[in-house]
Amino acid sequence: MTDMPMEDAPVRGSLTQVDARTKKRNAAEKRFKAYGIGAILIGVAFLIVLAISIVRSGAPAFTHTVMDVEFTVTQEEFDAAEGELFKTKAYSNLFISKLAAQLEEKGLEIEIEEAAIERLLGKVGADIREFYRENPNALGTPQRFELSASSRVDGYFNGRVTRDTLVESRFLMLADLDLVDVLHEAGIIKGAFNWNFITGADSGVDNPGGAGIGASVIGSFFMMLVVLFLSLPIGVAASIYLEEFAPKNRFTDLIEVNISNLAAVPSIVFGILGLAVFIQFMHLPQSAPLVGGLVLTLMTLPTIIISTRASLRAVPPSIRDAALGVGASKMQAVFHHVLPLAMPGILTGTIIGLAQALGETAPLLLIGMVGFVARGYPEGVVAGFTDPNSAMPAQIYTWAARADASFYDKAWGGIIILLIFLLSMNILAIILRRRFERRW
Amino acid sequence: MPLFWLILVVLGMSAIGFVLGRQRALASAGGESRDLHSLPNYYGWNVALKAVVPAFLLLILWLIAQPLYVGSSVSATLPDSAVPEGSTRGLVMAEVRRTAEGLDNAVEQGLLDDDFATNARADFTDVTQRLKDAGQIVTAQITQPVLRAAQSYRVMNASGSFYMMIAVLLIAAAGFFFAVRETNAEFRARNVVENGIRALLIGAASIAILTTIGIVLSLVFNTYEFFTLYPASEFFTNLTWAPSFSGRGGGSDLGIIPLLWGTLYISIVALAVAVPIGLFAAIYLSEYASPKVRAIAKPMLEVLAGIPTIVYGLFALLTVGPLLVSVFGDDGLGWMQSGTAVMTAGLVMGIMLIPFVSSLSDDIINAVPQAMRDGSYGLGATKSETIKQVVLPAALPGIVGAILLAASRAIGETMIVVLGAGAAAKLSLNPFEAMTTVTAKIVSQLTGDADFASPEALVAFALGMSLFIITLGLNVFALYIVRKYREQYE
Structure with a gap:
C-alpha cells in the first residue's frame, strides 16, 4: 500500500455528529418501515371491522321477541267459543281478556284492541283454537303459550324501528308500541333464543320472523357429500397418476396445463358449465343438491389435485425405493406405502377444498338454487340429493336480495352460521396437520 | 328408486x-x-x-x-x-x-x-x-x-x-x-388388475381435460346460437346495454362495452386498494418482520382470502355502501346517490385481494437471492434503499405477475359486484355512480324470466365466453411471467 496523504481527505463532520444527508436517509428508512407496518395494520383493521360488523349485525337473528303468557281456558269457555260463528275471533277475544286480567293483576292498565294484537302476534286466535282442539285435556289447567311477535316488534327492540321513524301502516301503529311497552314492563313480552332460525326452513317473502336456515344447511350438507365422494377419489387418483406414473409426454403436459388453468377460471364460468351441461343437456333436476355438488366438484378438483400432489411429493423417494427393493410392484409401493403416508396431507387439503366449496355462491345462482324457497326438509336420503333445495350461501343471497330490511338480519345471522362451519372445518384441518404431519 | x-x-x-x-x-x-x-x-x-x-x-x-x-x-x-x-x-x-x-x-x-x-x-x-x-x-x-x-x-x-x-x-x-x-x-392377475387400475387413474386425470372441453363447448355452442340471433358486430361495438324485459327478443341493445368498462373500472379501484397495501405488507413481512410477528400477521391477512365472497358482498351492500353514502351522499358531499356504486364494490374487492397480492409477492421477494441484498448492504445502502433499488427491481416481473393474477380474480369476481355495484350499465367516469359488470349481467340474464332460446338469455353465454377468454389470457400471461422469473434465480 502506498502512503495516503491524510490531509487531502475532505472534512465530512465527525462520527458523533449525524450530518443532514444521513438524517434524511434514516428518516426515509423509518418512513418506509412505517408504511409496511401501516399496510399490515390496515389489513388487520379490515379483518376486525368485518368481524365486528358480522357479529353485531348477525346477533339479532338469533333472538326473537316472544309473548310469554300463561292462562287457563275452562271447558265452558271452550264450548262457548266453539259455539260462536267467528270462532277465531272468539278465541282472540278470550286471549285479550286473559291478557287484560293479567295486566290488571300487575297494576298496569291499557286498552287492548283486537286489531292491535293481530298486528303484533298475527292470527293468535287460530293458534290457540288449534292447540285446544288437539289437546282437549289441557282445558282447565294453566297452559303456557310462547307466541312469537312480528318482525317489526323485533325491530322495535333492536332499534331498527323507532317511534320517530315509524310509518303507521297496517303492520304497526304508533299506539301498538305503547301496548308493547306496557307488556314489556309486565314481563310478558321478552326476548328469547330463536331456535327456529337454526332449525327452521325459509318462510317466503312476507314473513321474515319465521325464516330459518336449517333446510339450507341440509341442502349444503348433501352437496358437500357429493363433493366429498366424487372429488376425493377422483382427485387422489388423478394426483397419483400425475405424480407417480405419468410419463413425460404431450398428454401429461396437456393435463397439467388444464389443471392449472381450471384452478384460475372464475367460479361463475363453472356455473355456466353446470347450467349448459347438467341442466340443459342432461336434464338433471334444477336446484337439486346433486347438480350443485357436481358443479362444485369440478370446481374443487384442481384445488384438491394441487394439494394432494404436494403431499405425495413430500413423501421421500427412499420409501418407494425400499418397497420396490423388497419386491413390491410400483402400484403396491404407491398404494401400500406412499398413499397412507401422504393421507394426512391429502385429508387436510380436501377439507380446505370442501370449505372453499361450501362458501361458493356464484355457480349456485346459475343452476337455480336461488329463488327456490326451501320451505321444508327433504324427505329421505334420495330426495335429499334430487329434490330442489337451497344451500347456505344461496339462502343468504336470497335474503339479502329481498326488499324487506328485516331479512338483512337473517342474512347476517346466516353468515355467522356459515362462518362457524367454515371455521370448524379449518380448525379440523389444522388439528389434522398438527397431529399427523411428519417431517422427513 | x-x-x-x-x-x-x-x-x-x-x-x-x-x-x-x-x-x-x-x-x-x-x-x-x-x-x-x-x-x-x-x-x-x-x-x-x-x-x-x-x-x-x-x-x-x-x-x-x-x-x-x-x-x-x-x-x-x-x-x-x-x-x-x-x-x-x-x-x-x-x-x-x-x-x-x-x-x-x-x-x-x-x-x-x-x-x-x-x-x-x-x-x-x-x-x-x-x-x-x-x-x-x-x-x-x-x-x-x-x-x-x-x-x-x-x-x-x-x-x-x-x-x-x-x-x-x-x-x-x-x-x-x-x-x-x-x-x-x-x-397373471396382478398385472391385469394393475393395468386396469392404471387405466382408471388415467381416466381420473383426464377429467380435467373433459371439464375444459365441457366449458369450451357449452360456451361456444350457445355463443354461436346467440350470434345467429344477434349480430356479433353489434355485440362488440354497441355502446348501450338495454335488454328488453319481454324476453321475446327484438328491441334489445346488447353491447358488451359498458359492461367491460364497469368491470375494468371496479377492478382498477380494487387494485388501487389492494396493490399498495398488499405490496407494502409483503415487503414488511419478508424484509423487516421478526419470525414471531410474521407467524401472527401472515395468517391473519390470509384469513381475508378464506372468507366466502358472499360475506364480502353483504358487507359491501349493508355496511360499506351506507357508510360511503353518509360521507359522499346527499347529506355529505353530494356525489353519491345510492349505496351501490363502483367505489363500494371496488373498495370491498380490494380488501379481498390484499392477501392475494401480499402472499404471492411475499414468496417472490423471498426468492430474490440474499447475495444481492448483501452486496447492496456492503456498499453502505440502508435497508429501505436496498429494497427500493435492488430487491424490488429484481422482483418486479414476479410482482407484475402477481398483480395480473389478482386482476384476473377481480374481473371474474361475482358476488361482490352482484350485491355491491348496482344494476345499471353506464359509461361514466364517476366512481360514485352505480355500474355493472360482465359477471353481474351473466347472473341477471340467466336467473331472470327470459327463456333460454331468446337472445336476452343467450347473451350471458357470449359474456361468459368473453370473461373466460380474458381471464384465461391474463392467467396464462401471468403464470408465464412468474415462471420465467423463477427460472432466472434457480
Whole structure:
C-alpha cells in the first residue's frame, strides 16, 4: 500500500455528529418501515371491522321477541267459543281478556284492541283454537303459550324501528308500541333464543320472523357429500397418476396445463358449465343438491389435485425405493406405502377444498338454487340429493336480495352460521396437520 | 328408486365376485397360495373390477344418451302445427317434459291410473285441469299433440330405463363370468388388475381435460346460437346495454362495452386498494418482520382470502355502501346517490385481494437471492434503499405477475359486484355512480324470466365466453411471467 496523504481527505463532520444527508436517509428508512407496518395494520383493521360488523349485525337473528303468557281456558269457555260463528275471533277475544286480567293483576292498565294484537302476534286466535282442539285435556289447567311477535316488534327492540321513524301502516301503529311497552314492563313480552332460525326452513317473502336456515344447511350438507365422494377419489387418483406414473409426454403436459388453468377460471364460468351441461343437456333436476355438488366438484378438483400432489411429493423417494427393493410392484409401493403416508396431507387439503366449496355462491345462482324457497326438509336420503333445495350461501343471497330490511338480519345471522362451519372445518384441518404431519 | 337399486345390485355382484374369484384361484392351486402367480386378493379384485367397471361405464353413457335420444325422437314426432307462432320447438318440448313429469307424479301419488296417463286424449278430457287438481305444475293448456308427445315421452323413458337395467346387469354378469372363468393358478392377475387400475387413474386425470372441453363447448355452442340471433358486430361495438324485459327478443341493445368498462373500472379501484397495501405488507413481512410477528400477521391477512365472497358482498351492500353514502351522499358531499356504486364494490374487492397480492409477492421477494441484498448492504445502502433499488427491481416481473393474477380474480369476481355495484350499465367516469359488470349481467340474464332460446338469455353465454377468454389470457400471461422469473434465480 502506498502512503495516503491524510490531509487531502475532505472534512465530512465527525462520527458523533449525524450530518443532514444521513438524517434524511434514516428518516426515509423509518418512513418506509412505517408504511409496511401501516399496510399490515390496515389489513388487520379490515379483518376486525368485518368481524365486528358480522357479529353485531348477525346477533339479532338469533333472538326473537316472544309473548310469554300463561292462562287457563275452562271447558265452558271452550264450548262457548266453539259455539260462536267467528270462532277465531272468539278465541282472540278470550286471549285479550286473559291478557287484560293479567295486566290488571300487575297494576298496569291499557286498552287492548283486537286489531292491535293481530298486528303484533298475527292470527293468535287460530293458534290457540288449534292447540285446544288437539289437546282437549289441557282445558282447565294453566297452559303456557310462547307466541312469537312480528318482525317489526323485533325491530322495535333492536332499534331498527323507532317511534320517530315509524310509518303507521297496517303492520304497526304508533299506539301498538305503547301496548308493547306496557307488556314489556309486565314481563310478558321478552326476548328469547330463536331456535327456529337454526332449525327452521325459509318462510317466503312476507314473513321474515319465521325464516330459518336449517333446510339450507341440509341442502349444503348433501352437496358437500357429493363433493366429498366424487372429488376425493377422483382427485387422489388423478394426483397419483400425475405424480407417480405419468410419463413425460404431450398428454401429461396437456393435463397439467388444464389443471392449472381450471384452478384460475372464475367460479361463475363453472356455473355456466353446470347450467349448459347438467341442466340443459342432461336434464338433471334444477336446484337439486346433486347438480350443485357436481358443479362444485369440478370446481374443487384442481384445488384438491394441487394439494394432494404436494403431499405425495413430500413423501421421500427412499420409501418407494425400499418397497420396490423388497419386491413390491410400483402400484403396491404407491398404494401400500406412499398413499397412507401422504393421507394426512391429502385429508387436510380436501377439507380446505370442501370449505372453499361450501362458501361458493356464484355457480349456485346459475343452476337455480336461488329463488327456490326451501320451505321444508327433504324427505329421505334420495330426495335429499334430487329434490330442489337451497344451500347456505344461496339462502343468504336470497335474503339479502329481498326488499324487506328485516331479512338483512337473517342474512347476517346466516353468515355467522356459515362462518362457524367454515371455521370448524379449518380448525379440523389444522388439528389434522398438527397431529399427523411428519417431517422427513 | 330403481337406479339406486341397480347400483347396489351391481356392487353386490362385484363383492360376491371378489370372494368367488379368490376362492377359485386358491382351489385351482390346491389351497396353496404359494403356487399362485399373484396374491389371492388380486384374483378377487380381477373379478370385482371386471364386473363393476364396464357396467358402470355403460350406465353413465346410457344415462347421458337416453334423454338426448328420447328428446330428439319425441321432438321429431311433434308436428309443426303444434309449435305456436312466436314460440320455438325447444319451448314446446319443455312443456312436453313438464307434462310427462306431471303425469308421472300423478300416477305415483295414485291420483291418476297408469292407463289414463298413457291413453288419455286431450280433446276428450280436460287433462290440464286433472293435472292441476293432482297438484302438478302445468304452465299452459295442454293440447292434443303435446299430450301425445308427453305420453310417448313417458313410454320411451320407461322402456329406456328398463332396457338400461337389463343391459347393465347383462354386462356386469358377462364380466363376472368371464373373469371367474379365466381364473386359475397360472393367470397373471396382478398385472391385469394393475393395468386396469392404471387405466382408471388415467381416466381420473383426464377429467380435467373433459371439464375444459365441457366449458369450451357449452360456451361456444350457445355463443354461436346467440350470434345467429344477434349480430356479433353489434355485440362488440354497441355502446348501450338495454335488454328488453319481454324476453321475446327484438328491441334489445346488447353491447358488451359498458359492461367491460364497469368491470375494468371496479377492478382498477380494487387494485388501487389492494396493490399498495398488499405490496407494502409483503415487503414488511419478508424484509423487516421478526419470525414471531410474521407467524401472527401472515395468517391473519390470509384469513381475508378464506372468507366466502358472499360475506364480502353483504358487507359491501349493508355496511360499506351506507357508510360511503353518509360521507359522499346527499347529506355529505353530494356525489353519491345510492349505496351501490363502483367505489363500494371496488373498495370491498380490494380488501379481498390484499392477501392475494401480499402472499404471492411475499414468496417472490423471498426468492430474490440474499447475495444481492448483501452486496447492496456492503456498499453502505440502508435497508429501505436496498429494497427500493435492488430487491424490488429484481422482483418486479414476479410482482407484475402477481398483480395480473389478482386482476384476473377481480374481473371474474361475482358476488361482490352482484350485491355491491348496482344494476345499471353506464359509461361514466364517476366512481360514485352505480355500474355493472360482465359477471353481474351473466347472473341477471340467466336467473331472470327470459327463456333460454331468446337472445336476452343467450347473451350471458357470449359474456361468459368473453370473461373466460380474458381471464384465461391474463392467467396464462401471468403464470408465464412468474415462471420465467423463477427460472432466472434457480
